[in-house]
Amino acid sequence: MTHDRRPPAYTAPILSTLPPLPDWLVGELRSDHAGETGAVMIYRGILATCRDPGVVDFARRHMATEQGHLDLLNLLLPAHQHSRLLPIWRVAGWLTGALPGLFGPRAVYATIDAVETFVDHHYQQQIDRLDAESIHPEIRALLAHCQAEEVHHRDEARDAATAPAGALLRAWAWLVGNGSAAAVQAARRI
Secondary structure, three states, rough: OOOOOOHHHHHOOOHOOOOOOOHHHHHHHHHHHHHHHHHHHHHHHHHHOOHHHHHHHHHHHHHHHHHHHHHHHHOOOOHHHOOHHHHHHHHHHHHHHHHHHOOHHHHHHHHHHHHHHEEEEHHHHHHHHHHOOOOOHHHHHHHHHHHHHHHHHHHHHHHHHHOOOOHHHHHHHHHHHHHHHHHHHHHHHH
């Protein structure tokens, strides 16, 4: 089954039109920006090492979406508030894509499933907090838009997987998910 039900286009709010952001939200947006930077690099890594035509098409389409998310976050979060660890996130992202790209489609799709499952929950936590505090509905809308597209990526990766993951691939997916969680913790602060 192909998941072609994409969310509609979205335009980010301009930072100067928003009330001041609470510190916790700046940290979350910093982690989102770092994550989208890493996501673009994951797909660049896949494209550098994988020659499977289906995976190449998948990676090109999804990289364009991730670049769109990064562009939206660049409009929202001033450069001085970006993570100072972006060079590390770029290398880690590239390796997170390049390594499974060497092993083929099953490894790529399992990696994307793991990353996007984490990202879905990460965005949901932010949306829930914005809802609980009844603040920044325009940022909530941006996060919901990005989340919907990330879920689309996860679902497409799941559909493309040809067989259940074996023990080694499950261990890789665990590492990717937990690595993503650790990266978010660091990016919130640095």
